[in-house]
Amino acid sequence: MRAMIVEAVSPLFYARGFTAVGMDELRAVTGVSLKRLYRLFPSKEDIIEEVLHSWRDTWEANLRAQVESTQVPRERLLAVFDFLAGWFTSEGFRGCAFINSFGELGGISGRIPAIVRAQKKEFQEYLACVATGIGAPETLAPQLAILAEGALTTAAIAGSAESAHQARAAAEVLIDAALAPAASTLAASRAP
Amino acid sequence: MRAMIVEAVSPLFYARGFTAVGMDELRAVTGVSLKRLYRLFPSKEDIIEEVLHSWRDTWEANLRAQVESTQVPRERLLAVFDFLAGWFTSEGFRGCAFINSFGELGGISGRIPAIVRAQKKEFQEYLACVATGIGAPETLAPQLAILAEGALTTAAIAGSAESAHQARAAAEVLIDAALAPAASTLAASRAP
DNA sequence: AAGGACAGAGAACGGTCGTTCTCTCGGTGG
DNA sequence: CCACCGAGAGAACGACCGTTCTCTGTCCTT
DSSP states (O other), X not given: OHHHHHHHHHHHHHHHOSTTSOHHHHHHHHTOOHHHHHHHSSSHHHXXXXXXXXXXXXXXXXXHXXXXXXXXXXXXXXXXXXXXXXXXXXXXXXXXXXXXXXXXXXXXXXXXXXXXXXXXXXXXXXXXXXXXXXXXXXXXXXXXHHHHHHHHHHHHHHTOSHHHHHHHHHHHHHHHHHHXXXXXXXXXXXXX | OHHHHHHHHHHHHHHHOSTTSOHHHHHHHHTOOHHHHHHHSSSHHHHHHHHXXXXXXXXXXXXXXXXXXXXXXXXXXXXXXXXXXXXXXXXXXXXXXXXXXXXXXXXXXXXXXXXXXXXXXXHHHHHHHHHHHTTOXXXXXXXXXXXXXXXXXXXXXXXXXXXXXXXXXXXXXXXXXXXXXXXXXXXXXXXX
């Protein structure tokens, strides 16, 4: 029941933000009376938390599915950006729900920003896991995470998906540089 | 007068968001009566617009100052990330005001998201200007812009400034790869 | 078949928001 | 000196929010 409610209200929250959607609209879209909503969730903030957790789960599942669709180590890292490209072009894309939530509620409240932080941390750790699995130095994963985050906000604000391809191209350069120790010695030989 | 009001309310808006700060608080912090506020600005949204424009101006001025503090071409591009590092560690840093505004008001209204979009576009164009000034291919600037955006949101949410250094390191790799055609032929020779 | 616990629907409540109105006062031209 | 215009301060207004309460009907139990 709770899951059905979360599923029904998620698109509304994603499209317009948490504060812009009132409880009455939640009642209308779920078909569940206010009384019942308040018995299932102590307050609106609890619904928001559950929605954020649901977003985290589906996002992570989709990402993992794309990454694990290939076994070629280098492709696994690049699959992150292919996943982003597909997402950006999907209908109704309006940026990362977590970043948007942080902008909306980051200045107040305490629980929502913590959830956002946790999600981003999980993403970074997953990326680090994939990167170390192919023998890359541990400096690579944070750089790729930054690229992904940048592509995400750029796509959301500009309303264009090309940032995913640009980020993918940059990721290829970073991965190749990290995996080819010859390149670093080359760069070092130029310095002095 | 308008400028003094904008200057007085900006920190409040940045720290807590636009919707979380009411007109009464603006009256208190400026010392200007509501009647006068409403004669100077037709509505709260007009104040917000002016605040956004003011942020854009000072942000751009600070960025340009840092970039133009050096004449070494490669350093000019890296100066962008040094600027970010300094900003992230400044007191009260709470992410990019434009990204936060987009998250807060992107799902509604029309004028604020347009201002955010315009600011990001200006930044990208400035970066492109600096990049082409040193003979880099035009693919480089968007990649650096994505890195900068990513470092920004990562720093805001994680509450740590290290993403600036990670992004700077990645930018070095991207710049060197873009400026050294030998590196690209090396990568190409490995592909087939 | 009757009584009671419970659920549905929405009105009501207290609070807050952006915006406007009213009242009062001070400064000024004749 | 006085009438008047305009500005300051904040109360008032209407709308809307999240939350609760009331009223009504229904189903289950004995």
